[in-house]
Amino acid sequence: MSKSASLQFEKHKRSNGKKAPVPTVSGLEKYQSLFDSNMLGIATTDFNDTIISANNAFLSIIGYTQEDLSKRKLTWSVISPKKYNKTDEKKMKELVTRGQIVPFEKEYIHKNGHTVPVLVGAEVSETSSSLGVCFALDISRLKELEQKKDDFIGIVSHELKTPIAIMKLHSSFLQSSIEDNAPRQELLEYANEIDNQIDRINILITDLLNMARHEAHKLVFDISAMDLTKCIKHTAQALAILHTKTIKVTAPKSLLIKGNSERIAEVLTNLVNNAVRYSTPDTPIEVDITADADKASVSVTDHGMGIRTENLLKIFDRYYRVNHANDYADV
Numbered sequence: 001m002s003k004s005a006s007l008q009f010e011k012h013k014r015s016n017g018k019k020a021p022v023p024t025v026s027g028l029e030k031y032q033s034l035f036d037s038n039m040l041g042i043a044t045t046d047f048n049d050t051i052i053s054a055n056n057a058f059l060s061i062i063g064y065t066q067e068d069l070s071k072r073k074l075t076w077s078v079i080s081p082k083k084y085n086k087t088d089e090k091k092m093k094e095l096v097t098r099g100q101i102v103p104f105e106k107e108y109i110h111k112n113g114h115t116v117p118v119l120v121g122a123e124v125s126e127t128s129s130s131l132g133v134c135f136a137l138d139i140s141r142l143k144e145l146e147q148k149k150d151d152f153i154g155i156v157s158h159e160l161k162t163p164i165a166i167m168k169l170h171s172s173f174l175q176s177s178i179e180d181n182a183p184r185q186e187l188l189e190y191a192n193e194i195d196n197q198i199d200r201i202n203i204l205i206t207d208l209l210n211m212a213r214h215e216a217h218k219l220v221f222d223i224s225a226m227d228l229t230k231c232i233k234h235t236a237q238a239l240a241i242l243h244t245k246t247i248k249v250t251a252p253k254s255l256l257i258k259g260n261s262e263r264i265a266e267v268l269t270n271l272v273n274n275a276v277r278y279s280t281p282d283t284p285i286e287v288d289i290t291a292d293a294d295k296a297s298v299s300v301t302d303h304g305m306g307i308r309t310e311n312l313l314k315i316f317d318r319y320y321r322v323n324h325a326n327d328y329a330d331v
Contacts, residue, residue, distance in 0.1 A: 279304030
């Protein structure tokens with residue numbers, strides 16, 4: 001919050017090395033356990049620009065220390081971007097009239113200079129109308145996921161336009177060829193290309209549906225006995241035809257496991273699609289199945305550009321996707 005909406009939590013004063021009696025159970029005491037636990041960022045204020053006290057969770061969000069606070073280097077105007085001044089003034093009026101602020105999103109300025117997205121709320125202390133308590137929660141991770149989700153949807157939307165445009169073009173060619181009594185082979189080529197683009201669209205739609213099911217916790221995993229080798233080979237064969245790509249499968253003749261063939265096929269499809277997208281057309285994709293007494297493993301190898309080591313840990317994050325050339329390894 002800015003100086004106009006600053007809040008603070010004042011720790012109980014000590015007398016002769018002991019805590020002074022808590023004024024009331026309903027007053028400051030109800031914040032004490034939260035303040036000490038550091039589960040939530042908490043700071044207190046006298047409604048001026050001064051931050052009187054703050055717990056370590058609050059200071060961690062903005063990169064400051066208790067020493068900075070004690071030296072009065074930390075104020076609300078220091079950590080609040082000027083673009084939030086009007087919002088903070090409005091929230092301050094809400095605090096004065098209602099005694100509390102409905103949580104809202106804003107940013108704090110970190111000691112290093114970057115901004116940190118936070119969810120903040122506040123209320124006036126019941127023991128002192130001149131003392132306020134501010135609660136802050138770092139929502140950087142949530143914002144990052146939201147951005148990745150928006151980027152993912154944007155990418156999928158863009159990729160949907162490409163096959164639709166190709167289908168429209170070949171549909172026009174097909175119509176003209178029929179009218180001109182073109183050879184049957186030419187008609188089949190246009191029809192096949194339209195069919196290929198429909199398959200691409202189906203893959204994208206499946207990805208979106210699975211994402212929605214995952215978000216709603218409705219992905220179904222019916223486990224039953226299945227032949228992993230048969231599932232992998234069948235899926236790889238279909239993908240090889242779809243992408244006109246050589247896919248080599250090395251696997252036992254038969255490998256019985258307990259699993260869900262549909263979900264395994266979807267995972268393999270995603271891995272192979274990525275391998276196709278980021279490798280050259282003349283290089284093969286290799287799918288290997290290995291097994292021991294307890295588990296089976298399926299690996300997909302391509303001979304493309306690769307991914308930098310620092311990005312490998314992110315590839316299974318929700319919505320993560322390498323988009324820039326400098327994210328790839330030099331191979």
